[in-house]
Amino acid sequence: MKVKPTKFVLYFIVIILVLIWLLPVWTSFLTAFKSPEEFISQKFYQFPQKLLSIIENLKNTFGIYKLHEHLLNSFIYAVAGAGIAIITASMAGFSIIRLKPKFNFPIFLIIYSGTLFPFQMYLIPVYKLFNTIGLYDTRLGMILIYSAMCIPFSLFVYRGFYTTIPKEIEEAAKLDGCGPLKLYTYIFLPQSIAPTAVVALFQMTWIWNDLLFGMVLTRSQNTRPIMVALASMSGPSGGTIIPYAMAGVILTSIPTILLFILLRRYFISGMKLSVSGE
Amino acid sequence: MNNRNHFINYLFILPAFLLVVILLLIPMLQNIYYSFFNWDGIKEPIYIGLKNYLSIFTDVNFLISLRNTIIWVGFTLIFPVMGGLLVAVFMRGLKFENFFKSIFFIPITISFVATGIIWTYMFSREMGVINSLLNLIGLNIKISWLTKVPLNTFALLIGWTWQQLGINMVLFLMGLATIPSEQTEAAMIDGANKWQMFIHITFPMLRPITTVVITMAMVNSFKAFDIIYVMTRGGPYRSSETLAVTMFRETFTIFNMGYGAAIAVILSIIVIAVSSIYIKRMTQKDLLYY
Numbered sequence: 001m002k003v004k005p006t007k008f009v010l011y012f013i014v015i016i017l018v019l020i021w022l023l024p025v026w027t028s029f030l031t032a033f034k035s036p037e038e039f040i041s042q043k044f045y046q047f048p049q050k051l052l053s054i055i056e057n058l059k060n061t062f063g064i065y066k067l068h069e070h071l072l073n074s075f076i077y078a079v080a081g082a083g084i085a086i087i088t089a090s091m092a093g094f095s096i097i098r099l100k101p102k103f104n105f106p107i108f109l110i111i112y113s114g115t116l117f118p119f120q121m122y123l124i125p126v127y128k129l130f131n132t133i134g135l136y137d138t139r140l141g142m143i144l145i146y147s148a149m150c151i152p153f154s155l156f157v158y159r160g161f162y163t164t165i166p167k168e169i170e171e172a173a174k175l176d177g178c179g180p181l182k183l184y185t186y187i188f189l190p191q192s193i194a195p196t197a198v199v200a201l202f203q204m205t206w207i208w209n210d211l212l213f214g215m216v217l218t219r220s221q222n223t224r225p226i227m228v229a230l231a232s233m234s235g236p237s238g239g240t241i242i243p244y245a246m247a248g249v250i251l252t253s254i255p256t257i258l259l260f261i262l263l264r265r266y267f268i269s270g271m272k273l274s275v276s277g278e
Numbered sequence: 279m280n281n282r283n284h285f286i287n288y289l290f291i292l293p294a295f296l297l298v299v300i301l302l303l304i305p306m307l308q309n310i311y312y313s314f315f316n317w318d319g320i321k322e323p324i325y326i327g328l329k330n331y332l333s334i335f336t337d338v339n340f341l342i343s344l345r346n347t348i349i350w351v352g353f354t355l356i357f358p359v360m361g362g363l364l365v366a367v368f369m370r371g372l373k374f375e376n377f378f379k380s381i382f383f384i385p386i387t388i389s390f391v392a393t394g395i396i397w398t399y400m401f402s403r404e405m406g407v408i409n410s411l412l413n414l415i416g417l418n419i420k421i422s423w424l425t426k427v428p429l430n431t432f433a434l435l436i437g438w439t440w441q442q443l444g445i446n447m448v449l450f451l452m453g454l455a456t457i458p459s460e461q462t463e464a465a466m467i468d469g470a471n472k473w474q475m476f477i478h479i480t481f482p483m484l485r486p487i488t489t490v491v492i493t494m495a496m497v498n499s500f501k502a503f504d505i506i507y508v509m510t511r512g513g514p515y516r517s518s519e520t521l522a523v524t525m526f527r528e529t530f531t532i533f534n535m536g537y538g539a540a541i542a543v544i545l546s547i548i549v550i551a552v553s554s555i556y557i558k559r560m561t562q563k564d565l566l567y568y
């Protein structure tokens with residue numbers, strides 16, 4: 001089978017690009033398996049002598065940088081923050097779409113405006129507020145701010161989804177005498193798996209990956225999120241032990257990679273939603 | 279249920295509304311307020327009117343930061359965005375397309391901090407991969423990627439492109455899937471080659487999604503903080519800061535909080551101006567009225 005010359009060039013370019021894209025992943029992964037001594041003495045493409053160095057490297061990340069404590073913090077934040085956003089946003093979306101209290105459109109706009117501004121607009125006042133009311137450097141404070149920041153997008157997703165629930169189902173339930181609470185709990189909520197998965201994927205990932213708010217609003221070990229700790233493992237001022245940092249990178253990336261793999265089909269629907277609003 | 283203003287209807291909205299108003303909206307207004315003051319966060323704020331905003335014209339660090347921000351946006355439009363488009367278009371129909379797609383997608387699944395650490399290693403002067411590669415082909419020049427100005431900004435942007443191209447590629451692929459095949463088939467019958475097809479059919483029909491991609495990419499480049507902080511801390515000597523980093527530094531390192539608030543306002547105005555097209559689309563009446 002003759003391969004057209006243009007097709008050949010195309011494949012060639014794509015393969016080069018793929019190799020370039022894989023290079024950082026591959027070298028970083030490899031480095032995590034080298035001991036610091038091996039790393040300094042070897043070339044980047046050479047394989048480590050004993051694969052078990054990764055265990056040592058990980059032990060050091062736990063020992064020196066206490067990554068395990070921060071992993072727990074971020075896990076709590078991701079689950080609680082996204083969880084609160086999911087519950088409150090789905091309730092609000094339900095009410096806005098189906099119950100339609102007065103002012104529901106302005107209320108929706110007010111909440112949705114949260115997606116407009118860069119995070120920097122909230123940073124200083126929230127820092128001041130937390131200091132004033134004693135939420136600075138607390139897990140509760142972090143959970144609250146993460147929830148608040150996830151609600152606008154979550155509301156957008158649930159609102160969009162709830163417009164697709166056929167009115168007939170709602171009419172039938174009303175005829176059966178369903179009040180709003182029953183309507184929400186037994187009709188809308190059980191059908192909300194898809195939007196919930198989209199929200200969970202995007203928001204848990206965002207919370208897990210956050211650096212800015214974690215740095216500004218916390219300072220102690222039992223409150224700081226994981227990315228702040230990871231960032232402290234590497235910096236321009238030197239003293240970075242690269243194999244340890246790489247072990248940290250792998251360790252802290254596993255949860256989000258797993259999340260993406262598990263919920264990958266919701267990623268596409270989430271993207272479609274952000275693009276066209278439907 | 280028949281009464282729209284029944285108390286419980288509001289009760290459903292209340293938690294979300296409260297959280298957003300107390301922790302986002304009111305702070306946003308307070309930030310605007312603080313920007314008119316000279317304040318270190320502890321002592322009493324001193325009202326100085328528009329001084330913070332006027333001083334950006336004379337602040338060298340701000341101007342450098344602005345220059346870098348413009349470089350970031352421009353570079354982002356060329357490489358992550360156009361690159362994403364080209365990869366999406368020319369990868370379609372190749373064998374192993376799905377495998378290739380996932381390779382470009384991997385960087386999105388890791389955090390910005392992780393990306394920053396990986397590329398710090400890549401660009402490291404002594405042990406870095408890039409310099410080692412150069413060494414392999416005979417150029418033993420040991421470039422100090424992260425400390426030479428403006429090379430450091432471009433090094434940051436390379437890491438940024440590596441991470442961001444995938445998401446633009448995904449969005450463009452979504453857009454490509456919406457192009458009816460009759461058009462492309464008719465064009466092929468008429469004898470158009472791939473390049474002509476791209477210019478006259480594919481690209482024009484991608485305009486809606488291109489708007490979205492460009493807006494999102496620009497906004498993301500304004501917001502980029504983590505990767506810069508991890509790789510250079512904005513330095514050396516604040517030479518690689520962008521507006522987002524400058525805002526952080528002025529506020530939490532130099533404790534010039536009124537000034538930091540003003541920078542946040544400026545950044546927000548720029549972001550909202552850029553997103554206005556996207557916002558218009560998302561808040562179309564027919565989309566929000568049901």
